[in-house]
Amino acid sequence: MCRHLTSLLGVVLLVSSASMALAGGDCSGFAPGTKVVNEADGKHFYATARAEALEDSDGSREIAESEARIGARTFLLKIPGVPRTPNGKLQGVTEVGKCVAGTDVYVTVHVSQHSAAQAQALRRQIADSLRRVPVLPVATPSRIGAD
Amino acid sequence: MLQGTCRGYRSGGVICALSVALCVAVPGRAYAEKTCDDYPYGDEINIEDVEGGTRIIATSSVAVDFDDVDAVNDARDEATISAKAKIVHFLEEGVCSDDEIDKAVATTKSMQVDTKSVQRDETKKKVKKLCNSASAVVRGFVPLASCLTPGKEMRVSVGYKPETLKQAEGVAGAIGNSINRTPPPGATSHGPSTADKATAPSADKPRATGPLNPAPGYSDTKNLDKF
Numbered sequence A: 001m002c003r004h005l006t007s008l009l010g011v012v013l014l015v016s017s018a019s020m021a022l023a024g025g026d027c028s029g030f031a032p033g034t035k036v037v038n039e040a041d042g043k044h045f046y047a048t049a050r051a052e053a054l055e056d057s058d059g060s061r062e063i064a065e066s067e068a069r070i071g072a073r074t075f076l077l078k079i080p081g082v083p084r085t086p087n088g089k090l091q092g093v094t095e096v097g098k099c100v101a102g103t104d105v106y107v108t109v110h111v112s113q114h115s116a117a118q119a120q121a122l123r124r125q126i127a128d129s130l131r132r133v134p135v136l137p138v139a140t141p142s143r144i145g146a147d
Numbered sequence B: 001m002l003q004g005t006c007r008g009y010r011s012g013g014v015i016c017a018l019s020v021a022l023c024v025a026v027p028g029r030a031y032a033e034k035t036c037d038d039y040p041y042g043d044e045i046n047i048e049d050v051e052g053g054t055r056i057i058a059t060s061s062v063a064v065d066f067d068d069v070d071a072v073n074d075a076r077d078e079a080t081i082s083a084k085a086k087i088v089h090f091l092e093e094g095v096c097s098d099d100e101i102d103k104a105v106a107t108t109k110s111m112q113v114d115t116k117s118v119q120r121d122e123t124k125k126k127v128k129k130l131c132n133s134a135s136a137v138v139r140g141f142v143p144l145a146s147c148l149t150p151g152k153e154m155r156v157s158v159g160y161k162p163e164t165l166k167q168a169e170g171v172a173g174a175i176g177n178s179i180n181r182t183p184p185p186g187a188t189s190h191g192p193s194t195a196d197k198a199t200a201p202s203a204d205k206p207r208a209t210g211p212l213n214p215a216p217g218y219s220d221t222k223n224l225d226k227f
Helices: A002-022 A058-078 A113-132 B002-006 B013-032 B069-091 B162-181
Strands: A033-039 A042-052 A094-101 A104-112 B045-050 B053-063 B094-111 B116-133 B142-149 B153-160 B218-220
Touching (some): A033 A058, A058 A094, A058 B094, A104 A113, A113 B045, A113 B053, A113 B162, B045 B069, B053 B069, B053 B162, B069 B142, B069 B153, B153 B162
Antiparallel strands (some): A042 A104, B045 B053, B142 B218
16 A cells, blocks of 8 residues: 555656646747858758747737747848848748747747748749639629619 | 456555546546647648648647637638748748837026026937738648647648649639630629628627537648648
């Protein structure tokens, strides 16, 4: 009986300590800034931005998250050599990291020469398809009293 | 059955019986309703090169505030649009960040016989405007899978690959050719238009109340496996 209780207690303690380790925000791996990494398939550009929520609530954190998302993209624009469209817009950008610690929200975005090429190819494929088969016209009913 | 299972355990008969009972009861509850806990994708976009182009699976998660079918349907629509928007942002997006600072200074001077005083009030107003925009006419994006955790979240995954683009193009082309061959009769109205029928909601009408219509949790990922 005592042996069973002891083993059961041990299991309960193990589960609760694992839960505590997973919970709680720790954004020590995130820092605002930019980074350029050379890899086999070309250059990879990373940008991290931080925003602070006005209060510790879901609504405020959502606003801070949007601010951090845009801030990170603004950082990307400032890196020399970041691939852009002919009209200066970003392409191939994906969000690769997000961390929330209290009222601090960090967002990391990534773009590479390869992902930009993927976005460009995809835009061209869709544009070619729309040229071959244009968007179907939408029928509009005639208005009363038009004649 | 429990007695047969627990026979042979000398002193732990009660604990054994309890454990067996829990083992039967808990999995039964777990299999009754699926949620998004085991959904393979989070709020993310996955891109990979495939033959003929790129395969994309974009997933968006939206909060479901009420455990009611109407709220779930609204969340599903929102998550679908949000997932498609993720792909559109990947294609091309514009970013703007404007800072505007307005400074106003008010200076008040007063002079008396042998004294002079000056008061200066300065106010600064700073407005920061951030925007991130993307828009495109697209084709070939298909809803693939979704899951619901009741009262918590709805996730929808939208996919694109070169085959879906060809299929969408084929369908649009077939419909367009059919309309060109046999144009639909001209639409005319012989009565009030739908716009005239719309009226503002009456302020005197009492709001209908009733119990929520809960939607069970689910996780439908069968299309993801064959995409």
